[in-house]
Amino acid sequence: xxxxxxxxxxxxxxxxxxxxxxxxxxxxxxxxxxxxxxxxxxxxxxxxxxxxxxxxxxxxxxxxxxxxxxxxxxxxxxxxxxxxxxxxxxxxxxxxxxxxxxxxxxxxxxxxxxxxxxxxxxxxxxxxxxxxxxxxxxxxxxxxxxxxxxxxxxxxxxxxxxxxxxxxxxxxxxxxxxxxxxxxxxxxxxxxxxxxxxxxxxxxxxxxxxxxxxxxxxxxxxxxxxxxxxxxxxxxxxxxxxxxxxxxxxxxxxxxxxxxxxxxxxxxxxxxxxxxxxxxxxxxxxxxxxxxxxxxxxxxxxxxxxxxxxxxxxxxxxxxxxxxxxxxxxxxxxxxxxxxxxxxxxxxxxxxxxxxxxxxxxxxxxxxxxxxxxxxxxxxxxxxxxxxxxxxxxxxxxxxxxxxxxxxxxxxxxxxxxxxxxxxxxxxxxxxxxxxxxxxxxxxxxxxxxxxxxxxxxxxxxxxxxxxxxxxxx
Amino acid sequence: xxxxxxxxxxxxxxxxxxxxxxxxxxxxxxxxxxxxxxxxxxxxxxxxxxxxxxxxxxxxxxxxxxxxxxxxxxxxxxxxxxxxxxxxxxxxxxxxxxxxxxxxxxxxxxxxxxxxxxxxxxxxxxxxxxxxxxxxxxxxxxxxxxxxxxxxxxxxxxxxxxxxxxxxxxxxxxxxxxxxxxxxxxxxxxxxxxxxxxxxxxxxxxxxxxxxxxxxxxxxxxxxxxxxxxxxxxxxxxxxxxxxxxxxxxxxxxxxxxxxxxxxxxxxxxxxxxxxxxxxxxxxxxxxxxxxxxxxxxxxxxxxxxxxxxxxxxxxxxxxxxxxxxxxxxxxxxxxxxxxxxxxxxxxxxxxxxxxxxxxxxxxxxxxxxxxxxxxxxxxxxxxxxxxxxxxxxxxxxxxxxxxxxxxxxxxxxxxxxxxxxxxxxxxxxxxxxxxxxxxxxxxxxxxxxxxxxxxxxxxxxxxxxxxxxxxxx
Ligand SMILES: NC(=O)c1ccc[n+]([C@@H]2O[C@H](COP(=O)([O-])OP(=O)(O)OC[C@H]3O[C@@H](n4cnc5c(N)ncnc54)[C@H](O)[C@@H]3O)[C@@H](O)[C@H]2O)c1
Ligand SMILES: NC(=O)c1ccc[n+]([C@@H]2O[C@H](COP(=O)([O-])OP(=O)(O)OC[C@H]3O[C@@H](n4cnc5c(N)ncnc54)[C@H](O)[C@@H]3O)[C@@H](O)[C@H]2O)c1
Numbered sequence: 001x002x003x004x005x006x007x008x009x010x011x012x013x014x015x016x017x018x019x020x021x022x023x024x025x026x027x028x029x030x031x032x033x034x035x036x037x038x039x040x041x042x043x044x045x046x047x048x049x050x051x052x053x054x055x056x057x058x059x060x061x062x063x064x065x066x067x068x069x070x071x072x073x074x075x076x077x078x079x080x081x082x083x084x085x086x087x088x089x090x091x092x093x094x095x096x097x098x099x100x101x102x103x104x105x106x107x108x109x110x111x112x113x114x115x116x117x118x119x120x121x122x123x124x125x126x127x128x129x130x131x132x133x134x135x136x137x138x139x140x141x142x143x144x145x146x147x148x149x150x151x152x153x154x155x156x157x158x159x160x161x162x163x164x165x166x167x168x169x170x171x172x173x174x175x176x177x178x179x180x181x182x183x184x185x186x187x188x189x190x191x192x193x194x195x196x197x198x199x200x201x202x203x204x205x206x207x208x209x210x211x212x213x214x215x216x217x218x219x220x221x222x223x224x225x226x227x228x229x230x231x232x233x234x235x236x237x238x239x240x241x242x243x244x245x246x247x248x249x250x251x252x253x254x255x256x257x258x259x260x261x262x263x264x265x266x267x268x269x270x271x272x273x274x275x276x277x278x279x280x281x282x283x284x285x286x287x288x289x290x291x292x293x294x295x296x297x298x299x300x301x302x303x304x305x306x307x308x309x310x311x312x313x314x315x316x317x318x319x320x321x322x323x324x325x326x327x328x329x330x331x332x333x334x335x336x337x338x339x340x341x342x343x344x345x346x347x348x349x350x351x352x353x354x355x356x357x358x359x360x361x362x363x364x365x366x367x368x369x370x371x372x373x374x375x376x377x378x379x380x381x382x383x384x385x386x387x388x389x390x391x392x393x394x395x396x397x398x399x400x401x402x403x404x405x406x407x408x409x410x411x412x413x414x415x416x417x418x419x420x421x422x423x424x425x426x427x428x429x430x431x432x433x434x435x436x437x438x439x440x441x442x443x444x445x446x447x448x449x450x451x452x453x454x455x456x457x458x459x460x461x462x463x464x465x466x467x468x469x470x471x472x473x474x
Numbered sequence: 475x476x477x478x479x480x481x482x483x484x485x486x487x488x489x490x491x492x493x494x495x496x497x498x499x500x501x502x503x504x505x506x507x508x509x510x511x512x513x514x515x516x517x518x519x520x521x522x523x524x525x526x527x528x529x530x531x532x533x534x535x536x537x538x539x540x541x542x543x544x545x546x547x548x549x550x551x552x553x554x555x556x557x558x559x560x561x562x563x564x565x566x567x568x569x570x571x572x573x574x575x576x577x578x579x580x581x582x583x584x585x586x587x588x589x590x591x592x593x594x595x596x597x598x599x600x601x602x603x604x605x606x607x608x609x610x611x612x613x614x615x616x617x618x619x620x621x622x623x624x625x626x627x628x629x630x631x632x633x634x635x636x637x638x639x640x641x642x643x644x645x646x647x648x649x650x651x652x653x654x655x656x657x658x659x660x661x662x663x664x665x666x667x668x669x670x671x672x673x674x675x676x677x678x679x680x681x682x683x684x685x686x687x688x689x690x691x692x693x694x695x696x697x698x699x700x701x702x703x704x705x706x707x708x709x710x711x712x713x714x715x716x717x718x719x720x721x722x723x724x725x726x727x728x729x730x731x732x733x734x735x736x737x738x739x740x741x742x743x744x745x746x747x748x749x750x751x752x753x754x755x756x757x758x759x760x761x762x763x764x765x766x767x768x769x770x771x772x773x774x775x776x777x778x779x780x781x782x783x784x785x786x787x788x789x790x791x792x793x794x795x796x797x798x799x800x801x802x803x804x805x806x807x808x809x810x811x812x813x814x815x816x817x818x819x820x821x822x823x824x825x826x827x828x829x830x831x832x833x834x835x836x837x838x839x840x841x842x843x844x845x846x847x848x849x850x851x852x853x854x855x856x857x858x859x860x861x862x863x864x865x866x867x868x869x870x871x872x873x874x875x876x877x878x879x880x881x882x883x884x885x886x887x888x889x890x891x892x893x894x895x896x897x898x899x900x901x902x903x904x905x906x907x908x909x910x911x912x913x914x915x916x917x918x919x920x921x922x923x924x925x926x927x928x929x930x931x932x933x934x935x936x937x938x939x940x941x942x943x944x945x946x947x948x
Contacts, residue, residue, distance in 0.1 A: 474945075
């Protein structure tokens with residue numbers, strides 16, 4: 001056990017859902033401060049669930065935040081040097097950050113959230129429903145914040161967040177295996193060149209949640225191992241991916257952006273109906289959803305080599321998510337009902353009987369493919385966190401903890417993305433919560449064992465790493 | 475309870491799998507004959523499962539049938555006037571029928587099966603892996619059998635089989651609702667004209683198996699409520715459908731046949747990766763697999779109006795199968811592993827905790843849509859059959875029983891398809907085993923609630939009943 005991390009300020013955590021309830025015990029365990037300096041603000045009353053922390057002093061406020069009240073609520077709890085941890089849905093990250101910049105408050109979240117009724121609101125233009133746009137808007141806002149303002153760390157959960165550090169460790173391993181001469185990069189340009197020199201063409205955030213339960217999903221029920229509104233929201237957004245320089249042709253329903261770095265594109269279809277082939281070490285080959293995520297944009301941007309103002313190298317980057325089986329069935333049902341939400345939701349907890357949440361970065365190129373990530377099992381998660389936790393939440397909560405520590409140690413960096421933080425710092429803090437963290441080499445490609453029963457006419461046999469080869473067509 | 479049906483002959487049942495084990499108690503219950511005149515031949519030893527019938531006299535032979543031994547095995551057990559019930563997989567139906575024709579033995583099966591290693595054998599030309607071809611081969615063979623030979627009833631399970639009788643009842647109901655002047659048709663031409671006059675454009679065999687279990691499907695396990703090799707075999711065959719005269723354009727990867735009636739087409743892709751929208755009363759809108767089935771061919775052919783040698787009317791007909799959730803997950807995993815079969819299989823029985831198998835004919839046209847079929851629940855199935863049965867097998871076994879009775883009462887009709895039998899005769903016998911048998915009208919169309927999050931560019935908004943509107947594209 002590490003020495004406790006001293007902290008003199010106060011903490012407000014917005015949202016005590018699947019991530020919040022797992023972050024709280026980490027704060028208790030790792031921060032050297034009385035819990036009476038910690039406040040939870042949640043739109044719903046989860047104080048039963050938080051009872052053991054409330055007993056120890058945590059202040060629990062039930063109050064849905066909205067445009068009209070958030071400043072009032074936060075101003076009462078936080079002032080200069082304090083920390084705001086946003087683990088809610090439907091509370092606008094940008095509004096919170098703007099307030100924090102003024103108030104001198106440190107900030108962290110795990111997703112750039114807009115106010116409610118955004119992701120599936122077709123009155124909002126398609127391109128504005130992208131994570132690309134939400135991030136662009138955040139970066140534009142950041143330009144107007146004062147230099148060396150209070151640090152605000154964007155999107156630092158498992159993915160986005162931790163995954164960036166896995167990607168960095170992955171490319172270091174590949175470079176070493178391939179015998180490249182290099183030292184640990186010190187800045188964006190060096191990381192991007194290393195990625196290029198390692199020969200990486202495609203990066204998947206390859207996650208296979210293998211947790212199963214003995215309480216069957218019933219018709220009309222949406223079941224998942226983390227936020228159901230969060231997952232449904234991102235699943236309804238357009239599928240998005242960082243678009244690599246090796247790609248020969250844009251998908252037919254792809255749209256390029258008009259503003260910003262243009263590192264990513266989006267498809268004119270929801271992520272939860274966009275399927276791709278991917279691979280994880282334990283689960284093996286899988287069919288996964290190409291759900292939009294912040295890291296598809298930020299890492300594609302970060303690992304771009306720019307020469308004379310031109311992008312000469314960029315990997316294709318996207319999420320390839322196989323949620324737990326019951327969530328696969330839930331997504332299917334959601335699509336069957338043409339995106340009308342099920343009446344019941346169930347967050348999986350104690351009814352999980354077996355399985356791991358396998359989350360890592362799959363880096364691919366002509367050298368083969370290399371997966372680096374966490375294989376946390378339900379049993380290990382319960383051992384380290386307690387019987388009421390699943391294997392998904394510690395992967396998210398531990399980078400929140402690590403990010404919070406980084407903020408306190410680096411309080412004047414303004415708006416920061418995960419890519420700008422030293423990956424060793426974060427991995428060292430998270431590792432005890434991730435189960436086995438492994439790097440695995442594989443000869444898998446999306447063309448492996450294809451064309452078995454029937455010929456697929458759309459494959460590019462000359463380059464396995466073209467996006468079209470990954471897509472699942474029906 | 476009906477009076478017992480007298481039968482003087484002997485019965486051989488090949489295959490004591492999910493269907494066989496449910497057919498046996500029906501034979502015991504409905505046939506007035508000693509069980510010592512019944513023999514089971516199975517390639518595997520399921521005698522434990524059959525113990526209570528073996529005790530009562532059933533003769534159980536463990537012997538895998540193949541081209542080299544089937545005549546020898548059958549000749550020992552059967553002669554003129556006896557009955558062969560084929561409920562196996564991988565035993566060639568045509569070979570059995572040819573032998574039965576010579577030996578004067580009645581014959582029934584639930585699927586035209588070829589010998590092993592056929593459906594997914596890419597050495598066999600694609601078009602020969604279709605049910606269209608297997609049926610064509612059977613009809614060609616039948617032409618060479620003597621007139622008025624022993625009756626051989628092809629494909630008389632739930633679907634193919636019972637479903638044809640549901641379709642007939644469905645079109646009668648629609649004609650009545652629509653105020654058509656008609657009397658119950660007496661022959662193929664009259665049925666076809668009624669179907670046309672009722673305005674039916676598309677018929678789905680719309681099945682939603684809603685049975686769920688509390689023993690979760692594990693990775694590497696294929697789980698289903700009936701034959702796993704049977705389902706995997708048909709799922710690997712090309713997707714096939716009877717092709718209606720209202721269709722404006724062939725799907726891009728469709729193939730038309732060169733021989734026979736040409737009532738059906740096939741797609742150059744496996745059925746288990748071909749998805750369509752359909753509807754059942756209890757389950758509601760669903761995404762289902764377009765798995766090839768005999769009835770897609772036979773009913774499209776049967777309900778064709780031929781005028782001056784030209785087909786002027788034919789409905790589009792295909793299976794739209796939503797297997798139980800665990801089978802959906804199994805199919806997905808099977809596809810993830812590029813059609814390599816899972817190591818373990820599990821037939822769901824006592825671990826089912828809830829649900830119905832909803833199987834019926836969905837007849838669609840500009841009048842709307844009408845579903846006619848069975849909604850057998852697991853609880854009702856257990857009440858009528860015993861705790862070791864699920865809701866799927868009685869729907870298959872009861873038409874086998876009814877077909878067997880029909881054969882005995884009509885012994886000299888040669889090769890017969892389900893369409894040629896009086897549907898009232900069969901429905902009357904089956905009804906006690908089907909739970910609620912209901913007809914439901916709906917305003918559902920495949921265009922209902924479409925274009926929600928994103929515009930789908932390939933829809934034909936001028937005619938909801940075009941095949942492309944049903945397809946699920948990814
Ligand atoms: N980066 C990652 O790896 C990662 C992973 C999982 C979740 N997330 C994100 O983390 C956030 C939380 O996820 P979760 O699984 O804990 O979600 P959850 O749905 O379990 O919990 C969200 C909580 O926010 C509360 N909330 C909703 N509206 C509110 C409002 N207006 N004011 C105050 N509280 C409100 C809810 O009551 C709930 O307790 C989501 O934005 C999600 O997208 C990120
Ligand atoms: N028409 C319908 O509604 C319908 C529905 C379900 C199944 N079926 C068909 O019925 C048949 C049986 O289905 P099931 O669910 O009972 O299948 P099953 O797999 O449960 O049982 C098949 C049985 O056949 C036996 N068998 C396999 N090879 C054999 C051989 N060479 N010789 C003798 N026996 C052999 C197996 O040991 C097994 O007991 C299949 O052809 C299936 O496609 C039709």
